[in-house]
Amino acid sequence: MKKVCKFGGSSTANAVQFRKIAAIVRDDPSRRFIVVSAPGKDEAHPDKVTDFLVKVWDSRRVSQDWSGPWKAVTERFVEIAADLKLRLDLPAYFATIEKQIRSKKATYDFVVSRGEYLCGLLMAQYMDFEFVDADQLIFFGHHGQVHPVTYEKIAERCNGSNGYIVPGFYGRQGEAVKAFPRNGSDITGAIVAGALAADLYENWSDTPLRVADPRIVPDAAIIRSITFREIRELAYLGASVLHADAIEPARVRGVQIRIADTNKPNDLGSIIRFEREPGPEVVAGIAGKAGFVRFNLAMPGLHDQTGFAASVFCVFRDLGVSVEHFPTGTDTLSVVVHKDKLCDKTDRVLERLQAITPGNPVEVSNGIALVTIVGFGMANYTRSLADIAEALANEGIKVRMISQDFRQANVIVGVDESQWQNAIRAIYGKFRKFYPKQN
Ligand code: ASP
Secondary structure: OOEEEEEOOOOOOOHHHHHHHHHHHHOOOOEEEEEEOOOOOEOOEOOOHHHHHHHHHHHHHOOOOOHHHHHHHHHHHHHHHHHOOOOOOHHHHHHHHHHHHHOOOOOHHHHHOHHHHHHHHHHHHHHOOEEOOHHHOOEEOOOOOEOOHHHHHHHHHOOOOOOEEEEOOEEEEOOEEEEOOOOOHHHHHHHHHHHOOOOEEEEEEOOOOEOOOOOOOOOOOEOOEEEHHHHHHHHHOOOOOOOHHHOHHHHOOOOEEEEEEOOOOOOOOEEEEOOOOOOOOOOOEEEEEEEEEEEEEEOOOHHHOOOHHHHHHHHHHHOOOOOOEOOEOOOEEEEEEEHHHHOOOHHHHHHHHHHHOOOOOOEEEEEEEEEEEEOHHHHHOOOHHHHHHHHHHHOOOOOOEEEEOOOOOEEEEEEEHHHHHHHHHHHHHHHHHHOOOOO
16 A cells, blocks of 8 residues: 655644644555645744745845845744754755855746755654655656656655655756646645555645535535546636646546545545545535636527637637637527636737627627536436526526536536625535535
């Protein structure tokens, strides 16, 4: 049995949390591969180490004094090391990093990833595990994608009987350190788990995976078991305790994922698996996201034309805007995109679409939010659409668009941006009765 464990920032925030990690790892000899995040927030520290490192970089970039935020970073590590009575020569590590930050070659990615690097060093000494720097394991290609050689390197380097500590969040691109997006240590964990063909990738944090975001539905049930396909649908609209890119590296290599709580290690947590026994719940999860824009085209006879849709999609392809949805009517077609992907291209998109439908004005609707309701139990439950519609109607929420995937495991409704959180609450309320009581 081989397990890769990733401990997030709440799990490495202080010496007390370090001790919990050690107890969890020692409790199970198959937990030999540990990926760590930089110390995150706790009661005494309202900021993450990485947030301070971002401030270091922001000041360094404009040649301003960065000693304040850097001091905050170093103090966190000194505090943890002192409490755990570690003998690591931290001042020497700090001096080397300071020198690198001052050098011309310093980059954002290098600076912000130093929290994981230092945390990995501390954890390795504390656990008496081998430290393997992520810049020797994770390699990015020219376009920023993880290079396949990464998987070989990890399997080669971590094949002893030791315990290994790998800092999360970064790797190497050419000669430079390159970081994943924020919260990217999840991705490192998934890559290490995939490379080692682990039996389980355990992702330890303080946030259980819930049916809906607890900031919206405070008492949302904890998901006990969910499939990769379901979690993918939810992650697509931003709902996941796990970084969205941390699913594929594990899934394609057959590794199941467990979301576990460092503060309650004996709780089962959530398992993300390939198939699951259908439980009593119809809906596995509900998520939503605001900021969608819809381009609406209407033209008499539109549907009798061959290739009309293709010419519309070419506009988005040519301008590099990815399309999320495309609801149709007989002579209407809408294209839904996210404003972050549209950036400042609205006018260019409009101009090109207009050229396809001369004499029929193309409209743009802003302020749309999408809410996704996911669960393969919906395919066998005849009231799923009725319940969703009733929940929304009861709250006076208008459905602006709706789509269901062919597996009937996913319904997406478009609502006004001001209503998406109410929509999630209302839909959750409707399906609440199906979740077993939890403590
Ligand atoms: N420390 C990084 C962040 O705060 C990466 C991570 O925690 O996964 O985003």
